Amino acid sequence: MLPRLIIVVPCYNEQEVLPVTAPLFREKLISLADAGKISADSRVMFVNDGSKDSTWEIIERLSKEDEHYIGISQSRNRGHQNAVLAGLMEAKDMCDITISIDCDGQDDINAMDKMVEEYLNGCEIVYGVRSARKTDTFFKRNTARGFYKLLNFMGAEVVYDHADYRLVSSRVLQEFANFKEVNLFLRGMFPLVGFKSTSVYYERSERLAGKSHYPLSKMLNLAFDGITSLSIKPIKMILGLGMIIAVLSFVGVIWAVVQHFLGNTITGWASTVCILCFFSGVQLISIGVIGEYIGKIYMEVKQRPRYIISDRTYDKQENADNE
Ligand code: UDP
Numbered sequence: 001m002l003p004r005l006i007i008v009v010p011c012y013n014e015q016e017v018l019p020v021t022a023p024l025f026r027e028k029l030i031s032l033a034d035a036g037k038i039s040a041d042s043r044v045m046f047v048n049d050g051s052k053d054s055t056w057e058i059i060e061r062l063s064k065e066d067e068h069y070i071g072i073s074q075s076r077n078r079g080h081q082n083a084v085l086a087g088l089m090e091a092k093d094m095c096d097i098t099i100s101i102d103c104d105g106q107d108d109i110n111a112m113d114k115m116v117e118e119y120l121n122g123c124e125i126v127y128g129v130r131s132a133r134k135t136d137t138f139f140k141r142n143t144a145r146g147f148y149k150l151l152n153f154m155g156a157e158v159v160y161d162h163a164d165y166r167l168v169s170s171r172v173l174q175e176f177a178n179f180k181e182v183n184l185f186l187r188g189m190f191p192l193v194g195f196k197s198t199s200v201y202y203e204r205s206e207r208l209a210g211k212s213h214y215p216l217s218k219m220l221n222l223a224f225d226g227i228t229s230l231s232i233k234p235i236k237m238i239l240g241l242g243m244i245i246a247v248l249s250f251v252g253v254i255w256a257v258v259q260h261f262l263g264n265t266i267t268g269w270a271s272t273v274c275i276l277c278f279f280s281g282v283q284l285i286s287i288g289v290i291g292e293y294i295g296k297i298y299m300e301v302k303q304r305p306r307y308i309i310s311d312r313t314y315d316k317q318e319n320a321d322n323e
């Protein structure tokens with residue numbers, strides 16, 4: 001039997017670009033079905049992430065006009081990662097494979113052919129990897145490169161230049177559902193699930209319309225979240241730093257005592273202040289990093305829901321019954 005595919009598309013304030021890209025997703029589904037790779041009842045699922053513009057109205061209209069479109073809506077804006085998760089968790093019981101992709105047309109839809117092929121060859125996760133970043137600005141390209149370098153250096157294993165354009169089988173998603181953390185960094189979490197995986201390369205182009213929701217500040221946040229969600233290396237680094245500084249201070253104390261007995265001591269206000277500033281800086285940074293982890297633990301123990309679906313364009317029960 002042919003696998004049923006659901007393309008999961010997170011949308012936040014995308015009224016400009018959605019009408020442009022929605023038909024492209026639909027055409028891709030139809031061409032894949034015509035090629036005999038996926039079943040004809042495959043769908044495009046839009047996840048409205050609490051948009052403040054008319055995104056949800058557009059999704060509702062699309063789903064009324066064409067059966068290929070379905071949509072769910074989050075009760076409020078929760079961010080890209082939670083929106084993707086909501087879509088994947090919703091889709092996992094309705095299909096055999098999911099592909100998550102942004103709705104702005106930046107990720108090459110044609111890479112889906114290769115992704116589905118890799119799935120049919122036995123891969124359960126297929127990462128979409130950007131082969132070129134020609135259209136990104138110099139700044140974005142280099143901050144993004146720094147982002148992956150930093151992540152890997154800090155012990156969060158991520159596929160280089162893979163964002164959240166990815167094919168995942170429902171079998172993997174069933175296992176993934178057991179990863180209960182609320183601090184989400186999906187691209188770093190899927191490699192942890194295991195299963196046979198591969199990468200497919202594509203060129204990333206410019207947004208077809210609308211504006212990016214990922215300015216530098218959000219990128220930095222995502223990087224920091226990725227590191228502290230997936231790795232405890234920063235805490236270990238603090239320990240290492242502490243030890244190095246302890247050794248240096250020990251040497252400093254000996255030096256000071258020797259100087260004292262040699263009669264070289266003068267009122268060293270400047271050096272005292274420098275040392276004081278340095279150590280209080282190190283301590284504050286260290287406490288800050290540890291605090292970040294404690295904050296994460298705090299959020300995790302609450303076990304709050306990671307997404308809340310308030311609306312659907314379809315009857316969930318009925319859809320599950322069709323299986
Ligand atoms: N997005 C979302 N919730 C948010 C921010 C963004 O669902 O709070 C969606 C957005 O609609 C898009 C995707 O996440 O489909 C990626 O966002 P964007 O294109 O703005 O980021 P960039 O490609 O510039 O990194």
Ligand code: MG
Pocket residue numbers: 102104106207212
């Ligand atoms: Mg984008």
